[in-house]
Amino acid sequence: MKLVVQIPCLNEEKTIEQVINQIPKKIKGIDEILVLIIDDGCSDRTCEIAEKLGCIILSNKKNMGLGNSFRFGQMKALELGADILVNTDGDDQYPGKYITDLVRKLIDCDADIVIGDRETSKIEHFSPIKKFLQFLGSKTVNVLSDNSVKDTVSGFRAYSKEALIQLNVTSKFSYVIDTIIQASKKNLKIEEILIKTNRPTRKSRLFKNIFEHIKKSTTDMVRVYVMYEPLKFFTLSGLFFLFLSLVLFLRFLFYYLAGYDGLIQSLIISGVLFGVFLSLLGLGIIGDINNKNRMLLEEIIINQRREKFEK
Numbered sequence: 001m002k003l004v005v006q007i008p009c010l011n012e013e014k015t016i017e018q019v020i021n022q023i024p025k026k027i028k029g030i031d032e033i034l035v036l037i038i039d040d041g042c043s044d045r046t047c048e049i050a051e052k053l054g055c056i057i058l059s060n061k062k063n064m065g066l067g068n069s070f071r072f073g074q075m076k077a078l079e080l081g082a083d084i085l086v087n088t089d090g091d092d093q094y095p096g097k098y099i100t101d102l103v104r105k106l107i108d109c110d111a112d113i114v115i116g117d118r119e120t121s122k123i124e125h126f127s128p129i130k131k132f133l134q135f136l137g138s139k140t141v142n143v144l145s146d147n148s149v150k151d152t153v154s155g156f157r158a159y160s161k162e163a164l165i166q167l168n169v170t171s172k173f174s175y176v177i178d179t180i181i182q183a184s185k186k187n188l189k190i191e192e193i194l195i196k197t198n199r200p201t202r203k204s205r206l207f208k209n210i211f212e213h214i215k216k217s218t219t220d221m222v223r224v225y226v227m228y229e230p231l232k233f234f235t236l237s238g239l240f241f242l243f244l245s246l247v248l249f250l251r252f253l254f255y256y257l258a259g260y261d262g263l264i265q266s267l268i269i270s271g272v273l274f275g276v277f278l279s280l281l282g283l284g285i286i287g288d289i290n291n292k293n294r295m296l297l298e299e300i301i302i303n304q305r306r307e308k309f310e311k
């Protein structure tokens with residue numbers, strides 16, 4: 001079995017050597033371990049250092065974002081013949097010793113994705129608000145994807161070859177939420193292991209502040225969910241407007257039958273809200289047709305990957 005450890009990097013010269021040196025040299029059940037650096041437009045010595053340490057470098061000419069970089073790495077790992085892909089950060093956030101646990105869990109449980117649960121509620125340097133948002137974010141992702149993953153935004157993960165073949169990351173910003181929602185729609189098995197992270201060596205490069213984090217993560221969640229469940233999403237949103245429309249219509253009817261005049265505004269607003277309901281229902285139907293096309297396209301992509309990488 002071949003393991004590829006992928007490290008997406010945006011200027012990580014201070015920590016990359018430490019990260020690479022911590023990667024286990026031997027893991028039970030694994031014959032070969034390769035280290036793949038995704039250089040996402042680094043302008044420092046990250047690649048030079050990694051190359052000297054024998055890593056494979058995949059360079060984007062310019063910054064393409066972590067989501068895209070994950071996708072490029074996923075394809076490269078398949079080309080390299082990976083049976084398992086582990087993703088870790090270049091900032092020494094995740095101690096390399098846990099890579100063994102990720103891989104063993106994947107093999108022993110016959111899982112498709114294993115996620116390193118940081119137990120965010122116990123991390124000392126996380127503020128109470130950050131802990132609460134992590135909890136709320138994970139809860140929302142779990143409701144949307146019918147999962148019970150404790151740390152949905154952990155970047156420390158292992159993926160099986162089957163997961164690499166089936167997942168299609170569509171977000172530029174990140175792959176973490178995208179892959180969890182897709183995994184449940186594609187019947188992939190998710191497991192977790194407990195990990196302890198190192199203290200931060202720098203601020204996050206993915207977002208400047210907590211508001212940007214919320215905005216980007218929420219956008220990702222809604223977009224991926226709508227992509228996979230358009231009819232449900234638009235019909236449920238539409239039902240809210242239908243309810244308001246009915247309330248106003250009944251109000252108008254009640255007063256009209258009781259002989260009062262002058263509640264024409266209720267009737268007009270009720271009509272407008274009914275129009276909103278119909279528009280959302282229409283969007284749901286168009287989305288559903290589009291969803292069927294996505295499924296067919298994904299089937300073609302998955303079959304192509306099987307042809308190319310499973311033989």
Ligand SMILES: Nc1nc2c(ncn2[C@@H]2O[C@H](COP(=O)(O)OP(=O)(O)O)[C@@H](O)[C@H]2O)c(=O)[nH]1
Nearest residue numbers: 008009010040065066069089090091204205206
């Ligand atoms: N490919 C790519 N990697 C990035 C980008 N921004 C950050 N990274 C890398 O992705 C990993 C996670 O970023 P990090 O800043 O540690 O995010 P955090 O762990 O969520 O705070 C690190 O290895 C970064 O070098 C980016 O725009 N593109």
Ligand SMILES: [Mg+2]
Nearest residue numbers: 089090091093
């Ligand atoms: Mg990090």
